[in-house]
Amino acid sequence: MSGNTEKGQFDNKVVSWVDERLPIFTMLSKEYGVFPTPKNFNYFWNFGAIAMAMLSIMILTGIFLAMNYTAHADEAFNSVERITRDVNYGWLLRYLHMNGASFFFIAVYIHIGRGLFYGSYKGPRELLWIFGVLIFLLMMGTAFMGYTLPWSQMSGWGATVITNLFSAIPIVGDSIHTLLIGGFTVDNPTLNRFFALHYLLPFVIVAVVFLHVWALHVTGSNNPLGIEPKSKKDTLPFHPYYTSKDVFGLSVFLLFYLWVVFFHPLALSHADHFKPFDSMVTPEHIVPEWYFLPFYAILKSFTADLVIPFTGIILVEAKLLGVLAMFGSIGLLFVLPWLDSSPVRSATFRPIYKICLFLLLISMLVLGYTGSQPAEGWVVVAAQITTAYYFIHFLVILPLLGKIERTKPLPKSINESVLAKKEGK
Amino acid sequence: MSKTEKIDENKRDFLYLAAAGMGVVGVGSAVWPLVDSMNPAADVLALASTEVDLSSVEIGQSIKVVWRGKPVFIRRRTKEEITEANSVEVETLRDKQSDTDRVQNPEWLIMVGVCTHLGCIPLGNKPAEVKGEYNGWFCPCHGSHYDTSGRIRKGPAPKNLEVPEYKFVTDTQVIIG
Ligand code: HEM
Ligand code: FES
Numbered sequence: 001m002s003g004n005t006e007k008g009q010f011d012n013k014v015v016s017w018v019d020e021r022l023p024i025f026t027m028l029s030k031e032y033g034v035f036p037t038p039k040n041f042n043y044f045w046n047f048g049a050i051a052m053a054m055l056s057i058m059i060l061t062g063i064f065l066a067m068n069y070t071a072h073a074d075e076a077f078n079s080v081e082r083i084t085r086d087v088n089y090g091w092l093l094r095y096l097h098m099n100g101a102s103f104f105f106i107a108v109y110i111h112i113g114r115g116l117f118y119g120s121y122k123g124p125r126e127l128l129w130i131f132g133v134l135i136f137l138l139m140m141g142t143a144f145m146g147y148t149l150p151w152s153q154m155s156g157w158g159a160t161v162i163t164n165l166f167s168a169i170p171i172v173g174d175s176i177h178t179l180l181i182g183g184f185t186v187d188n189p190t191l192n193r194f195f196a197l198h199y200l201l202p203f204v205i206v207a208v209v210f211l212h213v214w215a216l217h218v219t220g221s222n223n224p225l226g227i228e229p230k231s232k233k234d235t236l237p238f239h240p241y242y243t244s245k246d247v248f249g250l251s252v253f254l255l256f257y258l259w260v261v262f263f264h265p266l267a268l269s270h271a272d273h274f275k276p277f278d279s280m281v282t283p284e285h286i287v288p289e290w291y292f293l294p295f296y297a298i299l300k301s302f303t304a305d306l307v308i309p310f311t312g313i314i315l316v317e318a319k320l321l322g323v324l325a326m327f328g329s330i331g332l333l334f335v336l337p338w339l340d341s342s343p344v345r346s347a348t349f350r351p352i353y354k355i356c357l358f359l360l361l362i363s364m365l366v367l368g369y370t371g372s373q374p375a376e377g378w379v380v381v382a383a384q385i386t387t388a389y390y391f392i393h394f395l396v397i398l399p400l401l402g403k404i405e406r407t408k409p410l411p412k413s414i415n416e417s418v419l420a421k422k423e424g425k
Numbered sequence: 426m427s428k429t430e431k432i433d434e435n436k437r438d439f440l441y442l443a444a445a446g447m448g449v450v451g452v453g454s455a456v457w458p459l460v461d462s463m464n465p466a467a468d469v470l471a472l473a474s475t476e477v478d479l480s481s482v483e484i485g486q487s488i489k490v491v492w493r494g495k496p497v498f499i500r501r502r503t504k505e506e507i508t509e510a511n512s513v514e515v516e517t518l519r520d521k522q523s524d525t526d527r528v529q530n531p532e533w534l535i536m537v538g539v540c541t542h543l544g545c546i547p548l549g550n551k552p553a554e555v556k557g558e559y560n561g562w563f564c565p566c567h568g569s570h571y572d573t574s575g576r577i578r579k580g581p582a583p584k585n586l587e588v589p590e591y592k593f594v595t596d597t598q599v600i601i602g
Contacts, residue, residue, distance in 0.1 A: 157545065161566060164543035179460070183469045185494040193463065280489065280496050282545040284565055300567050303581055305519070314519075317583040319542055375568045 031217050036235035037242055038223035040414050044118075045221070045242075046249030047111040052209065053250055054104035059202050061097040062146075069149065071195035073188035076151035077276040095265040101143050102268050103257045105291035108136060116357060119345030120222040126337040128215040133333045135208050140292070140330075142201040145194040147289060154270055156277030157286045159186045159194070165299075168323040185279060225417055226345025227410055234414035287372050294364050297371030298390070299326040301383040325387065332394045339394055341402030349408040356397050363389045474602030476594075479533070487550040489538060492601050496538035496546055497589060498562075499599075502573065507531045509560065510574035520585045524574040527588050535591050535599065536575045540564040542582035547571060562586070 010016045010025060019025040068087050070079040083090035112132070115121055121129035144162060148155040163186065167177040182189030220229070229235050236242070260267060268290060272283040288296050302322035306315045316324075332339070347354045363386035370383040411417035475492045477499065482488055487500040502510075510524040528534055540547050542564065548554040549562035549571075557563030557570035559578045564571075569580030576585040591601045 157566075161543040161545065167544075178465060179463050182463055183465045183494070187494060189466070189469065279494060280491065280546065282566065286545070286566055300581075303568075305583075318581045319583045322581060374565070 031238075032243070033237065033239045035217070035238040036220070036229065036232070037238045038221055038229050038234060038414055039236045039241075040223050040225060040418050041221075041242070041245070042224050043249060044110065044114040045223075046246055046253075047107050047114060049246040050250050050253045051104065051107040051111055053254075054100060054107055055202070055205060055209065058097065058100050058104060059206075061093050061100060062199070062202065065093050065097055066199065069195075071149070071192050073151060073191050073277075076149060076191060080150040091265075092261075095261045097146075099257065099261050099265060099268065101146065102289070102291065103253070103260075104139065105143070107253065108139065109291070112136065113361070115222075116360075117347045118222055118224055119226050119340070119342075119347070121337045122340065122343075122345050123337065124219045125215075125222065128212060128219060129337060130334055131208055131212040131215060133330070135205055135212060136333075137330060138201055138205045138208065142198060142205065143289065143291070145198040145201070148191065148194050149198060150273065151191060151277045152273045153275045153277055153281075153283050154273040154286065156186055156279060157282055158288055159190060161286065162288075163190070165323045165326070168317070168320040170320070187279070222345065223414060224346060224348065225411060225414055226349070227414065230413050231415070285374060290368070290372075293369075293371030294367035295326050295329060295371075297367040297383045298329050298387045299323065300371070300375045301325075301380065301387045303375070303380060325391075329390060332391075336394065336398075340398045341400070342405065342407070343402070344407045344410065349410055350401075350405060351408065352405045353401055356393060356401065359389060360393050362386075363393075474600050476598065476600050478598060480597040484532075489550055490601070492537075492589065497601055498534070498536055498538040498550055498575070498586070500534045500550075501532055502534055506560070506573040510572060510576075513572070513574075513576075519577050520583065522574075522576060522585055527574055527576075527585070529591075529593065533593075533599075534573075534575060535601070536586040536588050538562075538586070540566065540569055540582055541577065541584035541586065542567055542569050542580070547586070 010019060015025050065083060068079065068083050068090065070076055080094070084094050085091075087093075115129065115132070144158070148159040159181075163177060163180050166180060167173040169176060178184070180190075181187075182193060223229075270287065272286070287293070299322040302318050302325060305318050306321060307313060308315060342350060342353065344350055347357055366382055366386045367390070370379045370386070373379045375383075411420070473493060475490060475497070477488075477490050479488075479499065479501070482499070482501045484501050485503045487498055489496045489498055491497070507524070513524075515521050515523050524531070527536070538546050538550070543566060545564050545566035547562035547564040547569070549556040555563045555565075557579075559570050559572035561573045561575060561578075562571040563569070564580065564582065567581050569582035570578050571582075571586055572578050574585075575588075577583070589601055591599050593599050
């Protein structure tokens with residue numbers, strides 16, 4: 001998005017006048033009009049635009065919710081109930097926001113999965129990928145703090161458990177924990193700061209999205225073949241080809257989203273999220289929102305201390321192990337570009353990687369399920385096996401596979417491959 | 426003094442370092458009030474103590490009282506529970522503490538009812554609640570089992586349930602905190 005390009009020609013006098021002083025229209029036209037985009041995108045390339053739309057919806061509905069929300073431990077629960085019952089269209093705002101978080105995560109998970117399958121994290125797009133992981137982390141923080149705002153049983157106990165993760169840090173853990181919640185237990189000071197941060201972080205996300213898109217427009221998009229465009233024949237101008245495709249994809253996605261909002265607004269919620277927070281009683285079964293479940297399962301799968309064999313000396317406590325593994329599982333994504341040793345991007349040409357990635361997907365689904373269940377019996381074992389696979393996938397398979405895998409031959413160019421497909425070869 | 430300008434690199438490095446050091450100190454002291462404002466405020470810190478009347482608690486019963494916003498479990502233990510708590514080899518425990526270190530009067534077990542894993546409130550106070558594999562308390566959040574002395578025996582929690590400071594004023598009157 002640099003401004004040092006040739007000035008565009010605009011018919012409209014006002015547009016020209018502005019553009020000569022601040023070349024914003026030149027920039028828009030360069031980045032979203034004529035921007036050369038690989039012509040072989042499939043529908044997985046819709047989800048960036050969809051995620052951006054969801055972010056806008058979250059901010060818009062959030063601001064109007066905040067106008068009727070009271071960030072106080074005594075009143076928060078009732079103020080949210082009032083929004084749902086009495087405020088004009090308050091139910092709509094709340095259900096859009098509540099389910100919007102879920103659909104935002106759906107879009108982003110598909111978007112990340114796309115990146116994993118087609119190797120979009122590989123050079124020269126490492127920084128672009130890192131900004132993406134950063135957005136993912138910020139989203140998790142934002143959604144977690146948003147979930148505490150209705151001050152329900154799930155809100156309060158979720159906040160208790162998650163802030164307690166930090167108490168696992170040796171020596172300074174307890175001080176950090178107290179600093180985070182502003183007291184000895186999760187209470188009004190916690191709610192207030194979470195509201196302040198829940199309002200702030202989405203705008204930080206907007207800023208990082210800007211950097212993410214900037215980096216994208218420096219390297220250009222990856223594509224299903226994972227090879228760089230070589231000539232004009234390989235690309236199409238972004239407008240109207242991909243603007244229209246994005247609008248179409250977004251419309252289909254929004255249809256699903258609105259179907260849930262209007263017909264099953266509570267399908268993704270838990271009954272304990274509709275009881276006021278009671279700091280003296282923990283619900284029988286506390287679970288986070290579905291989008292955190294795989295990571296929650298990783299946390300729960302560490303049930304024994306790491307000891308030096310036969311001595312009984314504890315090296316790392318189970319609690320700290322679980323916390324490290326949970327944060328580590330996301331931390332690994334930051335260094336993924338340097339873990340994968342294969343020069344070939346797209347899984348289409350990597351037969352073994354494709355299988356490993358499929359196993360990773362299965363592992364995430366199993367982790368998601370086990371995360372929602374009480375930690376007993378086979379559930380623990382299943383979570384432990386899949387947690388092991390998660391780490392082996394990133395730390396062992398990816399570094400080695402690139403060295404031993406026989407990849408399939410890459411097509412000479414995007415254009416050639418597209419034409420070959422068309423001829424039915 | 427010579428006319429030719431000679432640059433003393435060491436002097437420059439020193440100046441850079443000193444300036445950077447000063448900057449760090451300045452920024453640090455400006456940021457600290459922001460960070461510290463997130464710590465518990467004076468009114469939150471004002472330590473409260475709670476006085477509890479135990480005269481109505483029968484042997485084998487537990488009560489739950491609130492102290493500094495946290496639940497405190499007070500259990501009047503049975504003979505069997507006390508024997509069970511004392512029969513354990515302390516060396517085999519994760520958090521090595523003998524039962525006598527955890528009580529002033531073996532009949533009364535007083536401890537903070539907050540799981541040392543991630544802060545949930547364990548079950549086991551009411552007769553109908555599960556007590557876990559060691560007949561004490563069970564935390565439903567991630568499955569920590571505590572024994573009849575409130576010591577961690579199984580599951581992810583690292584420490585025994587915390588014993589707060591308390592004092593018996595009379596045989597049935599206790600002040601916690
Ligand atoms: C990254 C974007 C955002 C995400 C992922 C997000 C997520 C969430 C979630 C999961 C909840 C709990 C909903 C419920 O269970 O009822 C929530 C509540 C809330 N959010 Fe957001 N949010 C975002 C942006 C915003 C913004 C920009 C504001 C503006 C101030 C805002 C204001 C609120 C308010 C007032 C509530 C409490 C009312 C309610 O629970 O419906 N949010 N948010
Ligand atoms: S909080 Fe009790 S086991 Fe995790």
